[in-house]
Amino acid sequence: MNDAAATVRTTYREALRAALRDALTRDERVFLMGEDVGRYGGTYAVSKGLLAEFGDERVRDTPLSESGFVGAGIGAALNGMLPVVEVMTCNFSLLALDQIVNNAATLRHMSGGQFSIPLVIRMATGAGRQLAAQHSHSFEGWYAHIPGIRIVTPATLEDARGMLWTALMDPDPVIMFENALLYNLEGELAADAGPVDINRAVVRRAGQDLTLVTYGGSLGKTLAAAEVLAAQGVQAEVIDLRTLRPLDMPTVLGSLAKTHRMVIVDEGWKSGSLAAEIMARVMEEAFFDLDAPVARVCGVEVPIPYPKHLEEAAIPQVAGIVATALRTVGHHA
Amino acid sequence: MSAPDRQQLQAAIFDAIGAIAPEVDPADIRPDQPLRQQVDLDSFDFLNVIIRLHEILGIDIPESDYGELLTLDRAVDYLLRRCGGSTAGK
Amino acid sequence: MEAGTLVEWRIKPGDAVTRGQVVAVVETQKGAIDVEIWDSGIVDRLVARPGAKIPVGEVLALLRGDGKTAAPPATTPSAIAPTAVTAPVPSAAQSAADRQKISPSARRLAQELGVDLATVQAQTADGVISRADIERAAATAKPAAVAPAAGDWRAQMRKAIAAAMARAKREIPHYYLATDIDVTPLLAWLAAENAKRSVVERLLPAVPLMKAVALALREVPELNGFWIDGAFRPSSAVHLGMAIAMRGGGLVAPAIHDADRKTCDELMAALRDLITRVRGGRLRSSEMADPTVTLTSLGEQGVAQVFGVIYPPQVAIVGLGRIRERPWVTAGTVAVRQVLTASLAADHRVSDGHRGALFLAALDRLLQAPETLAEKA
Numbered sequence: 179m180n181d182a183a184a185t186v187r188t189t190y191r192e193a194l195r196a197a198l199r200d201a202l203t204r205d206e207r208v209f210l211m212g213e214d215v216g217r218y219g220g221t222y223a224v225s226k227g228l229l230a231e232f233g234d235e236r237v238r239d240t241p242l243s244e245s246g247f248v249g250a251g252i253g254a255a256l257n258g259m260l261p262v263v264e265v266m267t268c269n270f271s272l273l274a275l276d277q278i279v280n281n282a283a284t285l286r287h288m289s290g291g292q293f294s295i296p297l298v299i300r301m302a303t304g305a306g307r308q309l310a311a312q313h314s315h316s317f318e319g320w321y322a323h324i325p326g327i328r329i330v331t332p333a334t335l336e337d338a339r340g341m342l343w344t345a346l347m348d349p350d351p352v353i354m355f356e357n358a359l360l361y362n363l364e365g366e367l368a369a370d371a372g373p374v375d376i377n378r379a380v381v382r383r384a385g386q387d388l389t390l391v392t393y394g395g396s397l398g399k400t401l402a403a404a405e406v407l408a409a410q411g412v413q414a415e416v417i418d419l420r421t422l423r424p425l426d427m428p429t430v431l432g433s434l435a436k437t438h439r440m441v442i443v444d445e446g447w448k449s450g451s452l453a454a455e456i457m458a459r460v461m462e463e464a465f466f467d468l469d470a471p472v473a474r475v476c477g478v479e480v481p482i483p484y485p486k487h488l489e490e491a492a493i494p495q496v497a498g499i500v501a502t503a504l505r506t507v508g509h510h511a
Numbered sequence: 512m513s514a515p516d517r518q519q520l521q522a523a524i525f526d527a528i529g530a531i532a533p534e535v536d537p538a539d540i541r542p543d544q545p546l547r548q549q550v551d552l553d554s555f556d557f558l559n560v561i562i563r564l565h566e567i568l569g570i571d572i573p574e575s576d577y578g579e580l581l582t583l584d585r586a587v588d589y590l591l592r593r594c595g596g597s598t599a600g601k
Numbered sequence: 602m603e604a605g606t607l608v609e610w611r612i613k614p615g616d617a618v619t620r621g622q623v624v625a626v627v628e629t630q631k632g633a634i635d636v637e638i639w640d641s642g643i644v645d646r647l648v649a650r651p652g653a654k655i656p657v658g659e660v661l662a663l664l665r666g667d668g669k670t671a672a673p674p675a676t677t678p679s680a681i682a683p684t685a686v687t688a689p690v691p692s693a694a695q696s697a698a699d700r701q702k703i704s705p706s707a708r709r710l711a712q713e714l715g716v717d718l719a720t721v722q723a724q725t726a727d728g729v730i731s732r733a734d735i736e737r738a739a740a741t742a743k744p745a746a747v748a749p750a751a752g753d754w755r756a757q758m759r760k761a762i763a764a765a766m767a768r769a770k771r772e773i774p775h776y777y778l779a780t781d782i783d784v785t786p787l788l789a790w791l792a793a794e795n796a797k798r799s800v801v802e803r804l805l806p807a808v809p810l811m812k813a814v815a816l817a818l819r820e821v822p823e824l825n826g827f828w829i830d831g832a833f834r835p836s837s838a839v840h841l842g843m844a845i846a847m848r849g850g851g852l853v854a855p856a857i858h859d860a861d862r863k864t865c866d867e868l869m870a871a872l873r874d875l876i877t878r879v880r881g882g883r884l885r886s887s888e889m890a891d892p893t894v895t896l897t898s899l900g901e902q903g904v905a906q907v908f909g910v911i912y913p914p915q916v917a918i919v920g921l922g923r924i925r926e927r928p929w930v931t932a933g934t935v936a937v938r939q940v941l942t943a944s945l946a947a948d949h950r951v952s953d954g955h956r957g958a959l960f961l962a963a964l965d966r967l968l969q970a971p972e973t974l975a976e977k978a
Binding site: 438465470 | 705706707
Binding site: 531532534551553554558571573574 | 901
């Protein structure tokens with residue numbers, strides 16, 4: 179066993195940077211590319227210091243053209259490199275949608291397996307920083323619709339530190355969604371933390387009364403809600419999906435088989451959402467486990483507002499999760 | 512057709528009972544003990560036995576004679592008399 | 602009962618069927634049941650396959666409206682869409698209109714624990730039955746919770762009885778009344794009547810008794826109907842549930858429909874038909890579904906008096922004991938008379954002892970004039 183006691187105080191941002199540094203060190207095919215990732219140190223300061231450390235061949239500032247530099251990343255991956263492309267926010271990634279959906283996601287299939295695209299695209303997602311509708315949306319559920327790409331959503335320091343390398347080793351494109359509210363998340367991380375699995379969802383908190391399914395920026399709020407619920411005698415099990423495509427349904431359904439009740443917390447809009455997909459699969463695969471209708475706490479169906487109070491009201495919050503969970507177990511409350 | 516003998520009448524009774532209580536083994540019926548209790552026949556079942564005997568033997572047993580059918584032995588005696596046979600040879 | 606196994610079809614596509622016709626045989630925990638059809642028309646398609654286990658309310662077959670036009674389904678407008686033949690619904694309490702809300706998990710748990718869903722009530726305002734309700738019901742009805750081997754219909758029946766009777770004792774505030782009735786005139790009339798009849802036309806004493814019970818119920822309608830969703834729903838028709846013991850144990854109480862309107866000969870024929878089919882395990886869905894009251898006679902086994910347990914959602918059960926010779930005092934003189942003890946167990950939520958007493962008095966009065974009983978239809 180490792181020396182579990184050895185931990186360091188760090189942040190989500192620093193853990194991501196440590197992952198980048200680790201990858202750049204491990205394999206010379208790895209390089210980082212994106213808007214302001216070099217001299218400025220990254221919009222969210224994730225890559226601060228890496229330019230000085232690794233040089234401008236490996237940490238490359240690009241023009242403001244998502245389609246161009248994502249396409250360049252795809253090309254580099256096709257040619258044997260292991261590119262990490264940073265897109266400032268997922269809102270801007272729509273400019274590169276053609277590259278991602280029509281090229282990155284399809285080329286392995288269209289080439290009959292001759293081409294691999296071991297590309298990782300990192301992008302910030304989510305609301306909560308008063309950046310208004312054009313910088314605050316959550317499109318990870320959308321991307322999870324696309325076969326051919328893997329979607330990961332690190333929500334903890336361990337995953338921020340560990341997902342990148344595993345994603346680079348995946349021969350297919352992986353999009354990593356980093357919720358912008360998490361960058362300042364601070365906590366203890368094992369000093370020897372390294373690559374982690376990106377196939378499985380994880381039970382972050384055990385409970386037997388209901389299952390709260392969430393991921394990314396909503397994990398912290400959901401765990402906080404579980405504490406509030408515990409104080410009221412309701413033991414919630416909290417599942418962090420971690421990977422949105424492919425979904426780890428066995429973990430989700432295993433929990434449901436125990437609790438028989440489920441609430442899904444998803445910052446994305448309800449309509450056609452990842453939460454909707456999970457509900458649909460529960461219907462298909464675990465209908466007879468249900469003791470109450472599955473409920474959802476999702477983003478309100480508006481473009482994310484700028485004013486702080488409206489922005490907070492537009493996305494899942496602890497009070498709303500608690501209320502919905504109580505209603506779901508409330509049959510007998 | 513000649514009058515039925517004891518054996519034939521006993522077989523007719525077993526047949527009538529078997530139609531209602533197929534689980535009953537005729538060998539278990541004690542001929543000197545009350546029939547209805549042994550094979551758990553209620554009044555409806557009993558009426559059906561009477562009807563069945565009517566169908567097999569062509570005799571109409573009046574209600575007033577039901578007491579004659581208390582046990583298997585007595586029932587056979589009664590049916591022999593009604594069918595015109597002899598009680599001899601028992 | 603929540604599911605049955607389709608044993609056989611009695612119809613095939615293209616057959617013309619009429620309302621009330623037996624179209625299929627379904628094996629249930631209450632034995633084999635003949636499923637009647639509720640609409641007339643032409644059989645379009647048999648949906649369920651023999652051998653399949655089918656939940657109550659499931660479509661068994663599709664019917665074309667009138668049989669004159671056989672429009673291809675793809676172009677059939679909804680107005681003349683095929684009518685669905687569905688699996689029999691076991692009791693009025695579960696009719697489609699007020700279908701009980703049961704969570705899928707609770708439904709499965711009930712099946713596993715052998716809990717009859719008809720006996721389970723939700724504890725909360727929303728009225729949805731959940732796992733907790735099933736667990737509570739299973740804990741209360743212990744005998745039913747011991748799951749017997751699947752396919753053992755006798756054990757299934759035991760479970761069904763256990764569940765229904767546990768529910769009755771849990772929910773229904775019973776009150777009990779009994780009275781002795783001089784049935785000497787009835788038996789004298791019956792003996793005279795039967796003496797005139799051939800053996801196949803003979804009446805059992807049960808027949809005029811059934812008739813009298815049915816007529817007396819008309820006079821006290823609070824005893825005839827159902828308690829559903831916290832309210833009494835009286836029934837204008839008297840469908841007399843006849844408690845019939847199965848050989849080797851078990852009990853069913855299928856209905857003789859409109860018992861108050863049948864003549865004694867019709868009742869005898871109906872009773873003969875019913876008992877024969879009970880013993881042969883061939884009941885019709887409608888008979889199982891809709892008795893409005895139950896009559897139980899245990900006199901043949903020698904008991905003097907019956908204290909009945911009401912079969913929910915019914916609100917009364919009439920019990921008849923053994924007819925026996927008793928000293929009977931009339932106008933200061935003791936005479937030996939044939940005496941029957943009639944009892945009533947009724948639901949105090951619906952009726953009171955006074956009304957129950959009126960019923961027994963009416964029964965007594967009707968039995969004193971057996972010849973009018975025979976005629977009244």
